[in-house]
Amino acid sequence: MGGVVLGFSVxxxxxxxxxxxxxxxxxxSITIQKGITPLVYYVxxxxxxxxxxxTTDVKAVAGLYTPLALAVAxxxxxxxxxxxxxxxxxxxDVAVGAMASSYANIGNIGIPVALYVVGNTEPVVAFLLAQLLVQAPMYLTIFGLISRRRASQEPGGSRAKMILASVFNPTTxxxxxxATISLVGITLPTVIWDPLEMIGETSIPLMLLIFGMSLYRQRPFTNRDKLPDSLVATFCKVLVMPGIALLLGGLVFGLQGSDLLGxxxxxxxxxxxxxxxxxxxxxxxxxxxxxxxVSTSVLALPVTLLAAWLIAV
Incomplete structure (x- = not known):
């Protein structure tokens, strides 16, 4: 269980x-955040x-686990x-709340949790692919359409251009x-791969710094108008999502033991x-x-430990 605690501590x-x-x-800090946000998003x-x-075998994990992960989300x-x-x-509000209630911190905390609680990283890769290949493009498209609709001076503008601009975002x-590199089996030269990897490794800590800076300026659960949405989204993420995973994984997909726990x-x-x-x-x-x-970062650890105990007994 030490890996779980370590992941949350980081x-x-x-x-x-x-x-x-x-x-x-x-x-x-306001200037820093304005500079870091586009850097993280675009680079x-x-x-x-x-x-x-x-670095993931896309073919191997796109079978059973990824459809299950996508259905749960x-x-x-x-x-x-x-x-x-x-x-x-x-x-x-619907779009942001839906994403907040179903988009998990797989890349940062998922790996230590999977390794130390489950014993393998297959569930991590499955959820990661579901999020990166389907959820992220879907939500970014929705966000882009809403944002462009609000900012558009011409209601009759080209919807096709709006959709294309939203779908083909940097993350997607x-x-x-x-995915192309993984499926084709391309090996990038070290002179390209090493800088690419170094830049990518800065993304998670920078995102966490952005989160911390924004958290200081907007204290959690102080906006009464948004409080019901925050509470419902927290309930969905902490209890509904693991509950759906337990039911679908065990009853529909027939998973047991460590596979179900993952x-x-x-x-x-x-x-x-x-x-x-x-x-x-x-x-x-x-x-x-x-x-x-904030709320799920506090509640996720006891829920994860409880899930491990329930499935193990």
Whole structure:
């Protein structure tokens, strides 16, 4: 269980560094965040996607686990969407809340959790592919369409151009390049691969710093108007998503033991900082992602440990 605690501790420490930067240099931290956000979105995160996906056997993990991971995430997002529609929320609030309730921090915490709790990284890769190849492009497309619709001066503008511009974003392009490298079996020269890997490795700590700085300026769960959405999204991420994973994995897909635990553990992970990054970039509402990232980061560890104990007994 030490890897689980370590993974959560790394996230907490880096986020606290971001909080400290904002507390000690408030005005400068705003400038830093404005500079880092596009850097991560356009450069470091796409490089990370290329590295992660290209070093994965896409064919091997795209069978059983990836469809299960995708079904778990989409059903969880649907639960929040139903609530948001019944509550008459705006399109941007529905989209952001749905992503916050179903997009897990697989890349940062998933690996130590899988290694130390499950014993292999297959569930990590499966959830990662589901998020990178389907969820991220889907949400970025939705975010882009909403953002462009709000900013458009001409309601009759080309919808096709809007969709293409949203689908072919840097993150999706990075995933597609990585998947191509993996499927074709290309080996990049060291002079290209090493710099690519170095740039990609900076993405996660930079995202955590952004999260910490934004957290200092917007304290979690202080906006009463957004509080119901934050609470529902937290409930969906911490309890509904692992519950769906347990039911689908055990009853529908027939998984048992460590295989089932791997799926449930990945579903129980906290909301990823990417949700905040994407929301900032597309100028979407950020209060709910901030709240849910904080709450799920606190609650995910006991839920993950509880899932490990329940499935083991």
């Amino acid at each position: 996230v907490a420490v880096l986020a606290l560094v971001g909080v400290a930067i904002a507390a000690l240099a408030r005005d400068m 470091t995160n796409p490089c990370l996607m290329v590295v992660v996906v290209s 989409l059903l969880t997002a649907a639960c929040f969407t139903i609530y948001a529609l019944l509550a008459s929320r705006k399109a941007e 392009i990075g995933v597609l390049i990585g 799926v449930v553990a990945m579903a129980a992970l906290p909301t990823a900082q990417n949700v905040l990054l994407f929301s900032l970039h597309y100028r979407m509402p950020v209060i709910v992602p901030q709240d849910v990232i």
